[in-house]
Amino acid sequence: MASVDTLATPERLEAARPPSIWRKLLRHRLFMTGATLLLLMVLLAIFADLIEIRPPEKMQVRLRFKTPDFAYPLGTDNYGRDIYSRLVHGARLSLAIGFAVALITGILGTAIGVAAGYFKRLDGPLMRLMDALMAFPAILLAIAIAAALGPSAMNAVIALAVVYTPRTARIVRSTVLVVRETDYVQAAKACGARDRWIIWRHVLPNSMAPLIVQLTFIFAYAILAESILSFLGVGPPPPIPTWGNMIAEGKDYLREASYICFFPGVAVALTCLALNLLGDGLRDVLDPRLRVQIG
Numbered sequence: 001m002a003s004v005d006t007l008a009t010p011e012r013l014e015a016a017r018p019p020s021i022w023r024k025l026l027r028h029r030l031f032m033t034g035a036t037l038l039l040l041m042v043l044l045a046i047f048a049d050l051i052e053i054r055p056p057e058k059m060q061v062r063l064r065f066k067t068p069d070f071a072y073p074l075g076t077d078n079y080g081r082d083i084y085s086r087l088v089h090g091a092r093l094s095l096a097i098g099f100a101v102a103l104i105t106g107i108l109g110t111a112i113g114v115a116a117g118y119f120k121r122l123d124g125p126l127m128r129l130m131d132a133l134m135a136f137p138a139i140l141l142a143i144a145i146a147a148a149l150g151p152s153a154m155n156a157v158i159a160l161a162v163v164y165t166p167r168t169a170r171i172v173r174s175t176v177l178v179v180r181e182t183d184y185v186q187a188a189k190a191c192g193a194r195d196r197w198i199i200w201r202h203v204l205p206n207s208m209a210p211l212i213v214q215l216t217f218i219f220a221y222a223i224l225a226e227s228i229l230s231f232l233g234v235g236p237p238p239p240i241p242t243w244g245n246m247i248a249e250g251k252d253y254l255r256e257a258s259y260i261c262f263f264p265g266v267a268v269a270l271t272c273l274a275l276n277l278l279g280d281g282l283r284d285v286l287d288p289r290l291r292v293q294i295g
Helices: 010-016 021-027 029-046 083-118 120-134 138-149 153-180 183-190 195-203 205-232 243-253 259-286
Strands: none
Touching: 021 029, 021 259, 029 083, 029 259, 083 120, 083 153, 083 195, 083 205, 083 243, 083 259, 120 153, 138 153, 138 205, 153 195, 153 205, 183 195, 195 205, 205 243, 205 259, 243 259
């Protein structure tokens, strides 16, 4: 009969060990599809200056409404500007706005959610304020704030951060309410640990999974909302190339040159699809309540 030491070989122990989060993500098809699409968009934004065919602001009126060909892969707009060059440069600003909104929302939403969920005396006032902001339709509130501040990229970021922070705060709060009552947090309190130390060492690390998933969706919402704000004239002002500005400038020429709106619309749709697939994959892997067969 084989001994226990013979059976418990390193190879068998390694095979019996559950796969890590990174391995699960690499085996998740939705996550990898979304990550690949998002990486492509990020590379377009980073290397826009290198892969552009001509400057995005260069106007050639005699070449306006030129259909896609070898010299102009995506054609030209109503001012004769190269749509391809404007598209790759627009990726830079649109992704930057989406990332900035997700970052600011993550910081503010986490701070408000942790304060409301951990400290009972702050829960009522903070959550009533968040409920008041969520009472307004998201895009209407963003339009109102952006219109009041004026059209610019920074103001669009501020408007969208105000809109999406309450949603992040409520998700973080709901997680903190559960973590606050766990045995290890209660044991830390009984040992005399300070609230700041408990929040930093126990509460925040165990609240990150739903927060990360939520921020991927907010990233996608922010890109879509920025396109809406730019389309309505309260986003980054023309001639700054953003996907929303390109769609807004081409809406009057849908009959004779529909490709002016088509290509930036496809870019917005693919980026939002990539971020939603990314978020779905992260949720499947990070949420212990979901038993999803990944493979």
